[in-house]
Every structure is written in C-alpha cells, then in structure tokens.
Amino acid sequence: MRIEGRNKKDEQKGAPRTMPIQSATFSNPVNAEIRRAAATGIYDIRGGGAKRKVPHFDDLLFLGASISRYPLEGYREKCETSVTLGTRFAKNPIQLDIPVTIAGMSFGALSGGAKEALGRGATMAGTSTTTGDGGMTEEERGHSDKLVYQYLPSRYGMNPDDLRRADAIEIVVGQGAKPGGGGMLLGQKISDRVAEMRNLPKGIDQRSACRHPDWTGPDDLEIKILELREITNWEKPIYIKVGGARPYFDTTLAVKAGADVVVLDGMQGGTAATQDVFIEHVGQPILACIREAVRALQDLDMHREVQLVVSGGIRTGADVAKAMALGADAVAIGTAALIALGDNDPKWEAEYNALGTTAGAYDDWHEGQDPAGITTQDPDLMARFDPIEGGRRLNNYLKVMTLEAQTIARACGKNHLHNLEPEDLCALTLEAAAMAKIPLAGTDWYPGKPGTSY
C-alpha cells in the first residue's frame, strides 16, 4: 500500500501492489505486548503453562502389536493400572488405583468449592490430590481419601497437625511453569479467609519466596527430610517436586537427599499466576525431561524403587501411556483437571468476551474473575460452581484417561501400564526423537544415539 512511493506510471497502468506483510519478529501479539508494557510499566502476569508450541507427546506414536508381539484382548484380558508411591522409606506408601494424580493447586488460587471437587473426583477414581501454596483446607482434607501436603518455600499455613494428617509430603523445590520462581497471588484473590490462612494483610499482591527459608542445597535437604520423617514417625512418603530444569542432576540429588518419589513438572505445567516471560522462556518441555530423569534413576539403581511422577501438559490416556512408556510411574494433571471441572468452557463465551478474551484462551486466573467460578474467591462467581457435579466430571475424565491408556497398553501386549516401554514407541519428528531418545519413525535412529555419530 505504498501509495506515496508508487511510481506514477505504475499507478496509471494499474500494476499489482505489494501485499502488506506482517513481521514474523514484530508480530501483532508482540507489538500488542510492547504497547501494553509501555502503557502500564509492569510485566504481563497470567495463569496456565507455556502456550508456545513445543515438542510433546503428540510427536510420539505407539507401534502396536503385530507378528513379533501379540496384543491382549481389549475387554477381557487384564491390564492393571494400580501404582504404589513411596516404597523406599515410608511405613505407609500410597496405593493408587490409577496412575493419574491431581497436581498441587492452592486454595487461594482455586476456590474452596473447586478444591472440594478435586477431592471428590480423585477419591471416586481412586487417586490422590495435592494441596498448594496456602495450606490445607478442610474441604480438601475432608473430601480427599489420599491427600499430598505440599511443603513450600513460603510455608503459608504450614503446621505440624496438617503434616501429621497428610498421606504424603511433597517438598516443592520448583515447578515447570517457573523453575527458580516463587508463588504469586495478587490482591484481588487475597480474601479474608485466604489472608488469614497465609497470615498476610488482605488485598496485598503476594509474592512468595522462591527458595526455602531454612535449607539450601542437597545436603541441607537431606537433613530437612530427616526432620520431616522424624516429625511424622517415618510414616509418610516424601516426594520432591522439581521443575523441568536439569532433570538428570535434580533427580540424582533428590534421590541422594532421600526422596521416596520424584515429581517432575515440564514447562507446559500450569501456575495460578506468574510473569508470562517466565512461563514462556524458562524451563524445558516435559518430553525432554523424562528420559533424563529415568536415566538418573537407573544410574542409581533406583528406577521403580524411587517412583517418578511426571506432569506438564498431560491431557489424554495416550499422554499417560506415553509418559509411562518413557519410564514414569505415574502422572499428575492440573490444567486438564480444571478444564474437566469447567474452566474455559465455551458456555461462558459471552463473559470471556467481556473480559477481553475467549473460551480456551482465558488465563487471567490471578484476577479472580473466572466466569466458571473455579479460579476465584468471589462469592457470587464461586456460587456458580457445583463441587458435586465437578467431582463427577473429574471422575469421569480420569476414568476415560485410564481406559484410553489401557486400550493402548493392551494393543502393545502389556498387562500392566507399567510394562509399557520405550521400544513400544516411535517419534514423528527429529526433535521429539532427540528429546525422548525414541527412534524416528521408519528408522532405528535418534539424534545422539550412542555409536551413530558421523
């Protein structure tokens, strides 16, 4: 559209014009963010995990059975799904019917009703839920048969009574959305009840510490674990949760420090509120982390003795099966569970539009205006959410994921989900092949495969 610069002769002859071309570097979303930053002077804060496209489980396929290995009968032959977490040191390991757990999400980030629904759904499905940054609520303890109590840097609401009534303890070192970052809960969601639980002034923009206040490094962590075990008489499994940063070393050090379970969260894993720049630019996709964590466990002769739970972008039974084939013992879901409860449902489209967004893209969870009544502390919005119906939906979803994973496992001839193995997989892209150490489809090769360098 360069009218001014156009040659008059071209104009007269009606020569074709240059198409307006948007810059791939300075794209419209990038420019909009520059304008927003210029107007407000503060970085963008949002919920959720990485939205950028990264190599993921979609880039892997199962091979299925054929002549060389035979499948199990789909509906008749047994395919077990149970998993036991905490077999290494804990007197009371956690027995789960399905290998899909509910990840840590705080009361504060979520409404009390949403926490209750997670407990109800998980309990019906025979799995565990997890507290979050803000302590344990009666809603979740009362409705969760198995509850994992997070031990976080902020220690909001941390107390020995809740520690003793937990079924497991998860020491949170980091999370996939922000390895190296602390929690954040903005003023709109610091209601009276949230403020009281966290011992904070109401309405402040709360930024939690990113590092534990009373230990630094793996040697201290080992002593911290000793203390927690002594307080709880060595009954409870102790998990260590790390973000997908350096999975080989983090897993190695977690095991050396005495973990029963390592929880590994990739960059697609959500958060209630964090800087967008942190979510999108720090950490690794979960696909790149699993094999390295498993390698660490194998090098220590601890694979299956210390269980590995992976999270960050788990959506379907196929994702569950792929994570387990790569060596995980179980998975955790957060974002997917919220969607099952009704988060980002198109039925609220008009209200999402009024908030300047659309169903599926809504991520301003920190603002507390969630039309679905899940990521809010507003009594009117919370009243829209029915915890019993939410629990039913979550249970259904967990059931479907489990059935899907079983379907795949049987097709691969496996009578337990744990028997899925890397040899059941191929990769669709070079990137996925390299990250998951799975041969590219149609070849027996992946980048970095020992003995194949040029």
Place this chain on the structure above:
Amino acid sequence: MQTFDLEAQGLRALNSTLHAQAADTNQTHWEIVNPKGSHAIAVGLDAPIEISIKGSTGYYCAGMHKQATVHVHGSVGPGTAENMMSGTVVVEGDASQYAGATGHGGTLVIKGNASSRCGISMKGIDIIVHGNIGHMSAFMAQSGNLVVCGDAGEALGDSLYEARIFVRGSVKSLGADCIEKEMRPEHISILEDLLERGGCDAKASEFKRYGSARQLYNFNIDNAY
C-alpha cells in the same frame, strides 16, 4: 525426671518416645544427654512437657514445636525451632542460621548470638535474642516480634510485612521497605512483656522499633490509563 541418652538409644527412639507423651502424661520432665550435635532432636513435640538438652544440637532442634518447653544447654545448629507453633524454646548458647524460621507462635529465646536469617518468614512467633543477629534477619517476616538486645547485621527486615522488630544496638543496614518507626507507649508495653519473657534486664526505652513501610505491598503500576 526421665533421662534419655541420645547416643545410646538413638534419634528415632527419642522422638517416638517424646511423641508418645499424652497431654496428661506424668513424665513431664525429660533430660537428653549426649546430643553431640545431632539433627532433628525433639522435633514435632505436642505435649506440655519440659525437655532439657545437655549439650549442643545440630539442624532443626525443636522443629514444628507445640506446647512443650525445650531448654538447650549449649549452642544450636541451623533452623532451630523452625515453624514453631507454641510453647517455649530457650537456647543458652548461640544459634546458627534461620533460627525460628517461619514460626507461627510461641517464644524462642536465644541467650547468645543468632546468625543470619534469624526469624526469616516468621508468622507470629516471638524471638528474643540477647546478643547480636546476622544479615537478612526477619526477611519477609509476616507477623510476631523479633527483639535484639545487641546489634543487627545487614538488610534487616527486607521485604517485611507486619512483624515488629526491636533493636537496642546498631543496625548495619535496613533491607528493602524496612524503616525505623516511632516507639509509642503500646510498643513499650509489648516490648517490656517480651523482655520479661526472654529473661532480659534491658530497658525497653533503649530500643528502636523497625517495621514495614508497606511500599511493596502492591505492584507499582503506572495507572495513566
């Protein structure tokens, strides 16, 4: 008086024995000998008993403490009385890093000096230090009181919330958003009570009070629009 030889009987036996003491136990006095710097001594207590530790302790002595009184006749390692809920912990010697970290309640008395990060993220505990405290003490302290009869190190009260800090001696530097505040009559009476509980003969009038300027409570957004 029950005597427990930690070296002979071991940590697991010690803590499980102490955990087994009910609210109405008759065995209210315990003496722990040969602590020899062991970690996690007398953690998770929840009964009205009195423990006397004859020697120095390692990390997290009296961690997550409730109700009981623990008296350490020696010095203590990092994280002593961390996340304490109630009761009393008295240290005759010095304390290493993070004494009273994240404590929700109760009284921690340190008769010697405390190292760095004393009272970090404290949430209601009262800490009385007879000597000096190290750098970054009361970092992100939320509530409760930190009394220092000696001097404070660098970055005192950084990113402080509503905790009160009283220092008699010098403060090397204040952390972000921590300021000196007026000592009003109500603060004098709070401090007098704390000094009495801490067994200090210092005069409340000799102290200065520090608290949050509350400038970091909300993000600084240019609301031009």
